[in-house]
Amino acid sequence: MSTYIIAEAGVNHNGSLELAKKLVDKAKEAGADCIKFQTFVTKNITTKSASQAEYQEKNTKKKESQYEMLSKLELSFQDFHELNEYCKEKEIEFLSTGFDFDSIDFLDELGMSTWKIPSGDITNLPYLVKIAKLNKPVILSTGMSTMDDIQAALHALKENGAGPITVLHCTTEYPAPYEEVNLAAMKTIEKEFQVPVGYSDHTKGIEIPIAAVAMGATVIEKHFTLDRSMEGPDHKASLEPSELKEMVSSIRNVEVAIGNSEKKPASSEEKNMKIARKSIVANHSIRKGEIFTEENLTVKRPGSGVSPMKWFDIIGEKANRNYEEDELIEW
CATH class of the missing domain: 3.20.20.70 (Aldolase class I)
Known part of the structure; x- marks a missing residue:
């Protein structure tokens, strides 16, 4: 009002x-x-x-x-x-x-x-x-x-x-x-x-x-x-x-x-989410079948891949393909 x-x-x-x-x-x-x-x-x-x-x-x-x-x-x-x-x-x-x-x-x-x-x-x-x-x-x-x-x-x-x-x-x-x-x-x-x-x-x-x-x-x-x-x-x-x-x-x-009491991303924020947030990426080259560890994975921008909130779900899993350094992990 x-x-x-x-x-x-x-x-x-x-x-x-x-x-x-x-x-x-x-x-x-x-x-x-x-x-x-x-x-x-x-x-x-x-x-x-x-x-x-x-x-x-x-x-x-x-x-x-x-x-x-x-x-x-x-x-x-x-x-x-x-x-x-x-x-x-x-x-x-x-x-x-x-x-x-x-x-x-x-x-x-x-x-x-x-x-x-x-x-x-x-x-x-x-x-x-x-x-x-x-x-x-x-x-x-x-x-x-x-x-x-x-x-x-x-x-x-x-x-x-x-x-x-x-x-x-x-x-x-x-x-x-x-x-x-x-x-x-x-x-x-x-x-x-x-x-x-x-x-x-x-x-x-x-x-x-x-x-x-x-x-x-x-x-x-x-x-x-x-x-x-x-x-x-x-x-x-x-x-x-x-x-x-x-x-x-x-x-x-x-x-x-x-505004109102609802907390959610504003329309103007949505376009920035992939830029500002981060994803799980290869810290160095990883071969198919290799176990994901805290040493061979890291977290970097952009945020268009797997969310770091899945970090502990991925650790210990096997790589489904070969990854090069900085490549977004698929899972």
């Missing part, structure tokens, strides 16, 4: 519809299945006194409140309506995380088919119930979560009518340190809760999402930006368009390489 790749634009449009459309273009060019934004009404999701996260203050180089920062990154519902239509035109799926009830209602009216729950709302029960009652497929991010947190969120979603749920392992730091990624936890989630799993990546580079696919991730989410040097909280931990394209291409290569 093909990995579903979400190009996470988030708020990397810096509050500009024009930049948001350029991000759609780049996500499509990169081969992503989907582009995801963040829809919110600032006054609905943060108090005016809530402070920035450490990484936000570091990346924006501004000491301001969450309210001040997010107000500058907010797109209107009309903007998102236009973005949804633009995505249809470009033939890439539109997805946006609704961070508040007004935004959820708007995105529902927009006809969004899948709902992405951010890590920060995994313990927000009214929010989980609101999403679940839409009866649509859900992708649940689990940054900062314990297994108990995930279990409680899954229970709330399932009890209130959510559609199929995919759980994404995630480390909520921007960028996330490699030593804190703990990709093995993704498999723990899969085994414990019997759900499809994926990975939402905040590390630098593309190695970790590729590794996640090799480990069985069905969904990959990765932040990207037009330019990492732009001002804003998430640009520094995002891929640039060329890197996003490389990640998508690498994931598709890994998918093909995973």
Whole structure:
């Protein structure tokens, strides 16, 4: 099954519809299945006194409140309506995380088919119930979560009518340190809760999402930006368009390489078997009726004769004809 790749634009449009459309273009060019934004009404999701996260203050180089920062990154519902239509035109799926009830209602009216729950709302029960009652497929991010947190969120979603749920392992730091990624936890989630799993990546580079696919991730989410040097909280931990394209291409290569569980010679290998393998040959001239021994036989390429796996079956037998040195033994 093909990995579903979400190009996470988030708020990397810096509050500009024009930049948001350029991000759609780049996500499509990169081969992503989907582009995801963040829809919110600032006054609905943060108090005016809530402070920035450490990484936000570091990346924006501004000491301001969450309210001040997010107000500058907010797109209107009309903007998102236009973005949804633009995505249809470009033939890439539109997805946006609704961070508040007004935004959820708007995105529902927009006809969004899948709902992405951010890590920060995994313990927000009214929010989980609101999403679940839409009866649509859900992708649940689990940054900062314990297994108990995930279990409680899954229970709330399932009890209130959510559609199929995919759980994404995630480390909520921007960028996330490699030593804190703990990709093995993704498999723990899969085994414990019997759900499809994926990975939402905040590390630098593309190695970790590729590794996640090799480990069985069905969904990959990765932040990207037009330019990492732009001002804003998430640009520094995002891929640039060329890197996003490389990640998508690498994931598709890994998918093909995973193949199936059957071990057998590949079609491309078959022509090399006679060349690379060996056969039992005469180590020196052997006369008809002479006994085959470990001294007068040896093993050499090509592999078109008797397999060396028959070595001990042939030792002690009589030569059925004369052989010259290096001649393939017939038996």
